[in-house]
Amino acid sequence: MNKDVPKVEGLAQTAGEAKYIEDLPNVPNELYGALVLATRPRCKILSIDPEPAMNIEGVHGFYSAKDIPGRNDFMPTELDNAEVEEIFCSGEVLYYGQPIGVILADTFELAHRAAKLVQVCYGEPDGKPVLATLKRVLDAGAQDRIHDQPYDQEGEEYGKVEGQYRKIEGRFELPGQFHFSMESQMCICVPTEDGMDVYSSTQWVDICQIAVAQALNIPENSLNFYVKRLGGAFGSKISRASQFACACAIAAHFSQRPVRLIPSLETNMEAVGKRASCISNYQIEVDGDGRICKLLNNYLEDYGCSLNEPIEWVTAQFYKNCYDASRWKLVGKAAVTNSASNTWCRGPGTNEGITMAENIMEHIAHALGKDPLEVRLANMSESHKIRELLPDFVRDVQYEQRKQEIESFNEANRWKKRGIAIVPMEYPQVFFGxxxxxxxxxxxxxxxxxxxxxxxxxxxxxxxxxxxxxxxxxxxxxxxxxxxxxxxxxxxxxxxxxxxxxxxxxxxxxxxxxxxxxxxxxxxxxxxxxxxxxxxxxxxxxxxxxxxxxxxxAGDIQNYQVYGLSCAEVEVDVLTGNVLVRRVDILEDTGESINPAIDVGQIEGAFVMGIGLYFTENLIYSDDNGQLLTNRTWNYHLPGAKDIPVDFRVKLLHNTFNETFVLRSKTTGEPALNMTVSLLFALRHALNSARKDAGLSDDWYTIVTPSTPEQICLAAGSKIEHLKLQ
The missing domain is CATH 3.30.365.10 (Aldehyde oxidase/xanthine dehydrogenase, molybdopterin binding domain)
Known part of the structure; x- marks a missing residue:
């Protein structure tokens, strides 16, 4: 215990010998499945003609909504889901890429080629615009797409403090993100004498078992689910795997042959929901020290095409982070868009809540001309754990010294700029199920x-x-x-x-x-x-x-708080918009770590996923039909070897346990992602210097996320005349 023990399957994984679902041996008479996707949102499906595909030798069957013997729903309402999500679309298409059927063939390549040949006849559009993103919903003024949620929070002193205070208003945007696990959604179904064996790449067997049983009108005990391991998930396989399991099981049920359903990356990205994007509009009143006297934060989250999986309740628990929220009010709403129903993604709701609060602290500091750390401390209770941790952390990362060095560097350099930022975190871990x-x-x-x-x-x-x-x-x-x-x-x-x-x-x-x-x-x-x-x-x-x-x-393990601090330093190339993450320091509370090596790896991985969220992974949808245009690695860019920090230092905070924890340990899988926003604030500080050199005002500005090189160049304010040699 408490040792850096290598993962028990680590050697097999690094040697390529660990078996995942796709590695399971082919069985006799096995068929490959491929999903057929809709391409005309807001139109009704009038007919589906699979004959052009079925005429190809080696293509064996096509199944759509009309063939499902039971419920056409992969989100069972018995699990408190708000509405039906169809396995295969049976009427009006909700988004580009919605599955409408599954086709079977002898090979993977043939199945996917045949899927493109299925002819779908659509009716006329319903006359309403295709709005695939939050911004398009807001720009269109589509109030019918926006829904109240019952998770608003109001502090006991909100609106009760009177006086003349500095008023600040702003807007903050958080992007969506594709999960991009190394193993995509997939499933293998094998009919047996007592039912069916199902090998599903799922994080939640129960929902898959219920949905498949209801779709096929068979008892749950006729389904035997097996999950050895997943090749990553990040939340994408909690509920969304159910749709693929149902599609595969339907195909195996009717063909009475084993079926292997492995979607292409493009199919996976178009058909499956992602991290919900979020837009926050806030009004603040602060005193001279930066202490918040009144805060109203209205935010809107993109749910995709359904209101299932509400994340506002999570956001509401995390929005105060480590601050006194007694004078704060949080109002959250959900937007329904013409995109795949969004789902849980590493740090769902937690990231929105914490980063919205931290952005507000940065805005206050900018408006008052203060160091952001001063403002953060002004809004933190005197007894908070972060106050105890912060002085040592500031000293250990040499924050004051490096801040001065960065100021000197920025004064001496026009086209390279640096920035540094510290972000605290309080993460309430809840146990359930x-x-x-x-x-x-x-x-x-x-x-x-x-x-x-x-x-x-x-x-x-x-x-x-x-x-x-x-x-x-x-x-x-x-x-x-x-x-x-x-x-x-x-x-x-x-x-x-x-x-x-x-x-x-x-x-x-x-x-x-x-x-x-x-x-x-x-x-x-x-x-x-x-x-x-x-x-x-x-x-x-x-x-x-x-x-x-x-x-x-639930109740066996006591809920607890995870505390953390991150310090990020970046260097921006003003000419190209490229960002170099020079150094990242993370202090995270892990209790008495069972395996420090695994915990450090989880912390590093969560932070790097945040780098993709804020800097590289850009979801772009067509204005016309809502098609995801960045649906493969050619144009959807994950963080690479040169995007991770040059100097990455992770320190585990020990001795913060009590005996009710599991062997006195704490979780590490998601909290660190919430501290990645320190990179965005460090970027802002670097851009402030570039904008000053470009002759722009010191007004607060919204940083577009993800902050790709294009967006960084635009934010830096450089003009052609600035590039002329003197």
Whole structure:
């Protein structure tokens, strides 16, 4: 415990030997599936003619909404979803790329070629505009697309403080983001004598099992789900995997042949929802110290084509960050757009809440001519944990010294500018749902097999579970093997997400192991000198049950706060708009880390995902039909080797636990992403110098996100005459 233990599957993954769903061997008579996508939003589908595709040798079938024997819905209302989301569109098309059917063929290539040949006849448009983004909804004044949400927050002192205060208004925009896991959505369905085996790339087996059973009108117990591991997810496979599982199962059900549904990247990006974009408009009244006396923040989030998966309730819990919000009011609304229904994405709602608050602190500091840290402290309670951490962090990162050096650098350089910023974070971690763990001990050699409802998607849950079991049982990790998660051993399991999977699974394993130890204890007390193997053999001879199950449930683990600080320094090339992230320092509260190496990796990964969000990943939709134009790596750019920090320093804050935590540890999967906004503020400070040199005023301006080189060049204010040699 508390050691930098390599991931148990790390060697197999780096060697390319770890098996994912697509790596499962082909079985006899297997067919490949490909989704057929709609291309005319706001038009009704009048007819679908698959004959041009079916006439090709090797194409075996096409299935659409009319073929579904049960519910045409992959978001079961029994799971508190607000509205139906169709597996295959049966009427009016909601967005470009909405699935309308699945076609089967002998090969992957043939299936995807055939999908393009299916002819769809559409009716006339309904006369309303195609509005695929938040900005287009606002520009069109489409109030019918905007919906109130019941998650507004109002501090007890809001509007009660009277006086003459400085008034500040502003706007802040956060972009959407495609999850871009290395493994896309996919599913394999194999008909069996008792139903169907389903191998789904999902974070949430329960929703898939319910949706498939309802779509096929079959009992849930006829479906056997298996999930070994995911090749990344970031939230994209919580609910959206259900649509692919349903489509694949429908095809396998009617063909009575195994079906492998693996969408192309373009299909995945067009058909599946993304991180919700957000626009915030705020009005503030502050005193001379920058203390907020009144704050009204109206924000709007892009839900896509449905109101399922509301994230405002998360935003409402995080919007105050580490500040006194007693004089704040938060009003959130949801916008329905002609794009795929947006979904959970690493730090959903949390990022919007925290970054909106931090942007407000930056704006106040700019308006008053103060250091942003002064304003942050002015709005923080005297007893807050961040106040305790900040002085040492400022000293350790040499903030004051580097700030002066940056000012000198900017004065001496016209075309290269630097900036630095510090952002604090308070992250309330909440635990919910239920997860099973099953631990089995084999009596001859004493080896242990474990299966849990926690699905490993790169976050290291299998490794942490192995460490916990080895620690509790007092045996080497080499004696433990983690087995495939299945719907048999982990029925009705909650989603693997929300930064709680590793802790919930570890908690269940810990308790299952303790049950086993209690059973073994009488034998161990009788034979204290015997080895583990000898004890398990004796237990077996006495018919002691060496298999135990435990279910974690909401309330078993106490909610807690994760605290963090980040300091980012960037250098901007004013001529090209390129950004060099010179240095990033992160201090994050991890309690007593079970595996510091995994936790550091999670922190680094979350921060780098934020680099893509703010700098490189640009979702561009067609004005005409809402088609996603950046639907492949040629034009949708992930952070690369030269985008990550040159100097990346992560420090774990220890000794912030209590005994109710899982072995005194804290989560690390998502919190660090919320601190990536420090890069955006560092960029602003660099651009302020460039704009000053360009002769622009010192007025506050909205930074367009993602801040691509094009947007940075525009924000820098350079003109052609500035480029003439004197």
């Amino acid at each position: 239920q997860m099973h763990a099953l631990v089995s001990i084999y009596h001859i050699d004493g080896t242990v097999s474990i299966t849990t409802a926690g699905i490993d998607m790169g976050q290291g849950v299998n490794t942490k579970v192995t460490q916990v079991a080895a620690h509790i049982l007092g045996i080497p990790m080499s004696k433990i093997s983690i087995k495939t998660m299945s719907s048999l051993t982990s029925p009705n399991a909650s989603v693997s997400g929300g930064s709680m999977t590793s802790e919930a699974a570890s908690f269940a394993v810990k308790n299952a192991c303790e049950i086993l130890l209690n059973r073994i204890k009488p034998v161990r007390d009788e034979f204290p000198e015997e080895s583990w193997e000898q004890l398990t053999q004796r237990c077996h001879k006495r018919t002691i049950d060496l298999c135990a199950m435990y279910q974690y449930k």
